[in-house]
Amino acid sequence: MNVVELAAKLIQCPSVTPNEAGALKIIKELFKNTDFEIYDIDKGDISNLFLRWGVKDLPTLGFSGHIDVVPAGELGEWEYEPFSGRVSDNILHGRGAVDMKSAVAAFCSAAIKFSKNSEPDFSIALMITGDEEGEAKYGTKAILDWMQKNDQRIDHCIIGEPTCPKTFGEAIKIGRKGSMTCTFTVFGKQGHSAYPHLAINPINATLILLNHLSQEKLDSGSKSFEPSTLVATSISANNSTNNVIPSEVNTTINIRFNDYHTSNKLIKWLGKVAAKxxxxTKTKIDYNIKVSGEHFYTEPTDLAQLVRKSVFKITGIKPAFSTSGGTSDARFIYKKCPVVEFGLVGETMHAINESVPTSQIFALEKIYLDLIEEHAHYFKEKSCMRPRST
Ligand SMILES: [Zn+2]
Structure with a gap:
């Protein structure tokens, strides 16, 4: 089975979070006759996998990816059935083709190819989760907890998320902004719209609140990141009449923050503005905050340079180091070791007719294989890089 056939087989499993729908079973089957150790890490309603080649004390190159996908959406709008994994005109179609079953197939296939022709004087670890698109509560976090408990470590990690905006090979992600969402409920006093002086209008107060928040410049960007942003995403009074001032309004904002901020500092600031x-406005303001993740950033040194070198070798393109886009599981992994992301062109991810040219998948497998080979040399040169004390 080549890498595209493997990706297609994975797409045929409708693994919308939290269902693995057989995708992990396919991967386990694939590794059955290899020298990889296979560990199931199940937590809550989520199944995850950890695989290792070579003993765990050796310096380790890690790959991370998810086999869960977002729902297909309107089935009728798809050119091919979303879980068909159909290849037509050298294009692989289906939910997860880009984000990110093809990349999982690529690193699994590259790792097996390398392991069959080499003796392990370093180690390869694969972390495959079923919970990235959902809450991400029992996914990579659970794998990392399990690794901690079982003294399983990695020294470098590559995540196969789609990172290229238009052209394959053009971008490696070395950081991502943090993300948090805050829903405010502004309570006023209900009343007749002809007698506004008798009521307290929570809509007016909400507008003042949003004005305060959106006028504050969070920063002008940092050395490594674009400016942080604060965006209002919903405002609702749930009011179908035209002559009643409602008693409460809900409004939601989403903040994408760079390395100038932490969620804790922003929570304090939001609280202060709400109180003011x-x-x-003589209203009562409650708020509820959900932090999706802090920012992550990896200095563009050893790991990022190695990835750049491999991408250039295979594609002829020198990729840029990017810190754009939403959150990913790098937000958990970066606390353990340097992590960067490199994968396919992301144009159709999460969209109807998600698809990718098979040439990109073959090239991605070659890049991952080259990275494994480069790490064999790298770890040899840095053979003292793993003090056993931590
Ligand atoms: Zn993804």
């Missing part, structure tokens, strides 16, 4: 507006 509440006092000024």
């Amino acid at each position: 507006v509440s006092k000024k």
Whole structure:
């Protein structure tokens, strides 16, 4: 089975989070007659896999990926059935083709190819989760907890998320902004719209609140990141009448923050602004905050340079180091070791008719294989890089 056939087989499993739908079973089957150790890491309703080639004390190159996908959406709008994994005109179609079953297939296939022709004087670890697109509560986090408990470590990690905006090979992600969402509920006093002086209008207060928040410049960008952003994503009074001032309004904002901020500092700031507006408008303001993740950043040194070298070798393109885009599992892994992301062109991810040219998948497998080979040399040169004390 070549890498595209493997990717197609994975796409045929409708593994919408939290269902693995047989995808992990296919991977386990694939590794059955190899020298990889296979560990199931199940937590809550999520199944994850950890695989290792070579003993765990050796310096380790890690790959991380997810086999869960977002729902297909409107089935009728798809050119080919979303879980068909159909290849037509050298294009692989289906949910997960880009994000990111093809990349999982590519690193699994590259790792097996390398392991069959080499003796392990370093180690390869594969972390495959079923919970990246969902809450990410029992996915990579659970794998990392298990690794900690079982003294399983990695020294470098590559995540196969799609990283290229338009052309394959053009970007490696070395960081991503943090993300948090805050829903404010502004309570006023209901009343007749003809007698507004008798009521307290929570819509007016909400507008003042959003004004305060959106006028504050969070920063002007940092050395490694674009400026942080604060965006209002919903405002709702749930009011179908035209002559009643509603009693409450819900409004949601989403903040994408760079390395100037932490979620804790931003939570304090949001609380202060809410208190100020509440006092000024005589409303009561509650808020509920969900932090999706802090920012991650890996200095563009050894690992990022190795990835750049391999990408250039295979594609002829010198990729840029990027810190754009939403959160990924790098937000968990970067606390353990340097992590960068490199994968396919992301144009159709999460979209109807998600698809990718098979040439990209073959090239990605070659890049991952080259990275494994480069790491064999790298780890040899840095043979003292793993003090056993931590
Ligand atoms: Zn993804």
